[in-house]
Amino acid sequence: MGRKLLLDKAHIEGIRNYDVYRRNGGYAAVEKAFKMAPADIVEEVKKSGLRGRGGAGFPTGMKWSFLAKPEGVARYLVCNADESEPGTFKDRYLMEFIPHLLIEGLIVSSFALGSNRTYIYIRGEYAWIVDILEQAIAEANQAGFLGKNILGTGFDCQIYVQRGAGAYICGEETALLESLEGKRGNPRIKPPFPAVKGLYDCPTVVNNVETLAAIVPILNIGGEEYAKIGVGRSTGTKLISACGNINKPGIYEIDMTISVEEFIYSDEYCGGIPNGKKLKACIPGGSSVPILPANLLLKTVKGEKRMMTYESLADGGFATGSMMGSGGFIVLDEDQCVVRHTMTLARFYRHESCGQCSPCREGTGWMEKILHNIEYGKGKMSDIDLLWDIQSKIEGNTICPLGDAAAWPVAAAIRHFRDEFEWHVLNPEEAQKRNFGLAHYADPLEVSVA
Amino acid sequence: MAEEKKLFKVTIDNITIEVEPGTSILQAARMIGGDIVPPTMCYYSKLKNTGGYCRTCMVKVAAGSTADPRPMPKLVASCRTNVMDGMIVENITNPAVLEARKGVVEFLLINHPLDCPVCDQAGECDLQDLSYAHGTEGSRFEFRKRTFERIDLGPYIQLHMTRCILCYRCVHTANQVAGQREHGVLDRGDHAQIATYIRESLDSEFIGNVIDVCPVGALTDRTFRFKNRVWFTKPVEAHRDCPTCKGKVRLWMRGDDVLRVTGRKDQWGEVEDWICNDCRFEKKKVSDWVIEGPTTVNRHSVISQGHYTGIKKPGETFEPLMHRKPKLLMDIHAVSNVNKVDLNNIPGPATGKTFNGDPLSMGNNPTDVKEGVGRNMAGTDSTNPDTP
Numbered sequence: 107m108g109r110k111l112l113l114d115k116a117h118i119e120g121i122r123n124y125d126v127y128r129r130n131g132g133y134a135a136v137e138k139a140f141k142m143a144p145a146d147i148v149e150e151v152k153k154s155g156l157r158g159r160g161g162a163g164f165p166t167g168m169k170w171s172f173l174a175k176p177e178g179v180a181r182y183l184v185c186n187a188d189e190s191e192p193g194t195f196k197d198r199y200l201m202e203f204i205p206h207l208l209i210e211g212l213i214v215s216s217f218a219l220g221s222n223r224t225y226i227y228i229r230g231e232y233a234w235i236v237d238i239l240e241q242a243i244a245e246a247n248q249a250g251f252l253g254k255n256i257l258g259t260g261f262d263c264q265i266y267v268q269r270g271a272g273a274y275i276c277g278e279e280t281a282l283l284e285s286l287e288g289k290r291g292n293p294r295i296k297p298p299f300p301a302v303k304g305l306y307d308c309p310t311v312v313n314n315v316e317t318l319a320a321i322v323p324i325l326n327i328g329g330e331e332y333a334k335i336g337v338g339r340s341t342g343t344k345l346i347s348a349c350g351n352i353n354k355p356g357i358y359e360i361d362m363t364i365s366v367e368e369f370i371y372s373d374e375y376c377g378g379i380p381n382g383k384k385l386k387a388c389i390p391g392g393s394s395v396p397i398l399p400a401n402l403l404l405k406t407v408k409g410e411k412r413m414m415t416y417e418s419l420a421d422g423g424f425a426t427g428s429m430m431g432s433g434g435f436i437v438l439d440e441d442q443c444v445v446r447h448t449m450t451l452a453r454f455y456r457h458e459s460c461g462q463c464s465p466c467r468e469g470t471g472w473m474e475k476i477l478h479n480i481e482y483g484k485g486k487m488s489d490i491d492l493l494w495d496i497q498s499k500i501e502g503n504t505i506c507p508l509g510d511a512a513a514w515p516v517a518a519a520i521r522h523f524r525d526e527f528e529w530h531v532l533n534p535e536e537a538q539k540r541n542f543g544l545a546h547y548a549d550p551l552e553v554s555v556a
Numbered sequence: 557m558a559e560e561k562k563l564f565k566v567t568i569d570n571i572t573i574e575v576e577p578g579t580s581i582l583q584a585a586r587m588i589g590g591d592i593v594p595p596t597m598c599y600y601s602k603l604k605n606t607g608g609y610c611r612t613c614m615v616k617v618a619a620g621s622t623a624d625p626r627p628m629p630k631l632v633a634s635c636r637t638n639v640m641d642g643m644i645v646e647n648i649t650n651p652a653v654l655e656a657r658k659g660v661v662e663f664l665l666i667n668h669p670l671d672c673p674v675c676d677q678a679g680e681c682d683l684q685d686l687s688y689a690h691g692t693e694g695s696r697f698e699f700r701k702r703t704f705e706r707i708d709l710g711p712y713i714q715l716h717m718t719r720c721i722l723c724y725r726c727v728h729t730a731n732q733v734a735g736q737r738e739h740g741v742l743d744r745g746d747h748a749q750i751a752t753y754i755r756e757s758l759d760s761e762f763i764g765n766v767i768d769v770c771p772v773g774a775l776t777d778r779t780f781r782f783k784n785r786v787w788f789t790k791p792v793e794a795h796r797d798c799p800t801c802k803g804k805v806r807l808w809m810r811g812d813d814v815l816r817v818t819g820r821k822d823q824w825g826e827v828e829d830w831i832c833n834d835c836r837f838e839k840k841k842v843s844d845w846v847i848e849g850p851t852t853v854n855r856h857s858v859i860s861q862g863h864y865t866g867i868k869k870p871g872e873t874f875e876p877l878m879h880r881k882p883k884l885l886m887d888i889h890a891v892s893n894v895n896k897v898d899l900n901n902i903p904g905p906a907t908g909k910t911f912n913g914d915p916l917s918m919g920n921n922p923t924d925v926k927e928g929v930g931r932n933m934a935g936t937d938s939t940n941p942d943t944p
């Protein structure tokens with residue numbers, strides 16, 4: 107059994123309510139934090155090695171220490187609860203079932219960063235969770251953990267929940283800030299970075315829900331203790347939302363010491379592939395990260411076991427590796443068609459592009475159209491190279507990482523499954539009738555590494 | 557005297573220049589001038605917060621600064637990246653930059669109608685210039701292009717969204733110059749569009765400037781639509797005493813007629829002074845203006861080459877190569893007077909007669925103001941039933 111720090115109390119009846127949460131050790135981190143100096147909390151987070159859980163994996167302590175602190179200017183903490191990445195649904199679970207964990211993390215973090223007004227920007231579709239969060243905020247206010255002069259320290263803090271209107275791009279931190287200010291959710295051009303000029307031009311930290319929730323156990327057990335969990339620079343526990351062709355889809359908290367193979371096949375986690383099917387491919391970190399075929403998923407090119415850590419998942423770069431991303435673990439069995447799958451993702455990115463920069467606005471639509479042709483038996487061999495060329499001209503040439511996120515899945519699918527694309531072109535009728543791709547990638551046990 | 561300000565040394569395509577801190581790479585390149593200036597489609601030095609969208613101005617930063625000489629990992633938008641001391645930038649000397657730019661041009665064109673033959677912007681269109689300079693010949697896009705309906709934004713401005721490249725310049729102009737904004741970008745991604753929320757007209761005394769800032773033919777002057785090709789009109793600088801703006805404009809003349817009034821554009825295609833709607837749309841008589849003299853057109857090649865007289869006949873290449881005379885079906889120079897007629901001498905559109913012995917004859921312009929008829933506010937929109 108791996109160690110649980112976030113979901114350890116999730117099974118307790120009524121944990122959504124303040125009383126139950128408090129009785130089970132809740133808000134101890136706030137009490138501890140308010141006896142510390144804010145700079146020491148930041149130091150503790152640095153020691154913990156916690157990395158951002160929103161996708162990029164940027165060290166949180168470092169991000170916090172970059173926050174500019176000009177005299178007489180407000181600072182803001184914004185919690186990114188926009189969670190719209192296909193395959194990622196871990197923040198939803200945290201907020202829906204243990205909302206006080208997030209609120210507690212937010213109070214501690216607000217104190218550490220000096221934010222008197224803290225915002226939770228939540229995706230519009232999570233409408234019912236807004237009520238849950240507001241209930242929790244009201245309870246925390248009642249208990250004196252929020253409001254004016256919290257615990258007699260003279261520190262004021264209030265948390266506001268703001269609903270988005272259902273745009274994936276508003277999860278990008280600067281688009282989120284624009285949207286929060288009431289403007290069109292277009293990503294800003296950086297620099298300046300939010301740490302210097304963020305919400306209302308004030309220094310701002312934007313963190314993911316899970317990142318902020320993890321502040322609570324870090325304070326409770328101490329940064330050093332937290333850093334002992336996991337391997338290398340992948341410290342602590344991570345929530346993985348697993349879905350696709352697995353026996354037990356759901357949210358799992360892993361300490362980053364297990365292998366990918368164990369995660370997929372062990373009964374503690376995904377419980378293997380249903381109906382005796384074989385593993386074909388997997389997207390280990392949410393729809394934006396490169397897809398990996400089974401052989402490269404379970405072992406790295408060096409022949410080492412691939413582990414569920416930031417480093418190991420990225421081993422081999424994009425040529426043979428992928429990314430931890432936001433922890434959306436999507437498993438494809440032998441019946442799934444990679445072309446169809448890639449088309450679906452391309453459609454998503456086309457629909458979600460904000461349309462500011464030309465490569466992303468035009469390129470995402472173009473890629474979707476070509477993929478649609480290939481999938482529906484109208485593709486040409488040259489389309490595959492064209493797709494490759496288009497994605498290469500989007501990647502790295504855009505304002506925000508959505509352009510990259512749209513390019514990577516297409517690039518990885520062609521890189522690893524090129525013959526499946528070719529097969530679609532050569533056998534248009536059959537490809538449509540079966541509606542699934544080639545099965546010969548699925549060979550998890552006899553790993554032949556390219 | 558105060559301490560001398562430290563200047564930053566920046567090298568662009570092997571040319572070094574010293575600039576003040578806070579200068580963008582693009583501005584530094586413009587100070588150097590010549591071929592190394594990256595093309596721009598969305599940046600506008602006269603407007604704040606423009607640039608960064610179109611990605612045509614991307615360059616490679618080969619060394620960030622003397623203090624931190626690491627190269628920047630990605631290409632950067634030169635209009636939105638400030639120089640550092642000791643920065644080394646590669647534009648046309650870096651094949652990867654040119655390749656990426658080619659890609660951007662292709663992206664800008666895949667959904668573009670390319671109806672230059674019927675587009676009022678043709679001849680002074682930044683997208684035309686850009687695609688000549690950096691584009692490829694053909695297109696690899698094999699799908700139906702995105703189209704929008706044309707919308708009249710009030711009496712003066714027509715929006716042809718299909719041609720828009722979403723550079724956001726008109727949005728910034730409305731915010732910063734016109735003082736009020738009734739239009740903006742609706743929707744997102746490749747279905748994003750410039751629009752008013754419901755079909756409203758744009759009215760503000762300075763809103764006409766959106767026509768000048770629009771790099772393409774998406775926002776056009778309804779008082780000029782289809783009246784003439786820009787290269788048949790002669791630009792002259794003029795001014796008047798205007799209570800609203802500085803009144804410094806450029807008139808686009810055909811004979812003694814003022815067909816169009818615009819702001820004066822500098823060598824980067826940016827207007828020097830914003831002008832008001834009154835000057836732009838209502839003052840179409842020569843007597844309204846004090847003429848200063850002809851404009852020197854140095855950038856928009858098509859216009860500067862619009863001298864249809866005294867053109868040198870090209871040398872024949874056929875004889876030296878084939879060692880015989882070509883078998884001519886018809887000598888175009890013998891039967892046509894096209895190259896001999898000075899179109900500036902006639903105040904209306906040329907007709908067949910003009911070129912067939914009667915060089916001063918001309919046709920009627922359907923949108924010309926007719927005595928007693930009143931101004932044709934509807935323009936010549938073929939989709940508009942009220943059009944004459």
Ligand SMILES: Cc1cc2nc3c(=O)[nH]c(=O)nc-3n(C[C@H](O)[C@H](O)[C@H](O)COP(=O)(O)O)c2cc1C
Nearest residue numbers: 158159160186188189190277278279313314317507
């Ligand atoms: C297109 C796009 C969408 C994103 N969506 C989310 C999101 O839904 N939730 C999130 O936490 N981070 C999202 N991010 C990442 C954020 O920009 C940002 O990196 C993150 O909130 C930082 O928090 P962290 O340091 O705690 O990871 C997104 C990024 C991009 C480019």
Ligand code: SF4
Nearest residue numbers: 460462463466504506
């Ligand atoms: S990359 Fe896409 S989503 Fe990001 S700013 Fe550009 S157009 Fe918008």
Ligand code: SF4
Nearest residue numbers: 671672675681772773
């Ligand atoms: S906007 Fe420019 S490129 Fe487009 S049709 Fe008009 S002239 Fe041609």
Ligand code: SF4
Nearest residue numbers: 720721723724726770
């Ligand atoms: S209408 Fe013209 S100025 Fe406005 S965004 Fe489109 S191209 Fe730019």
Ligand code: FES
Nearest residue numbers: 608610611613635
């Ligand atoms: S001019 Fe720099 S991005 Fe458009």
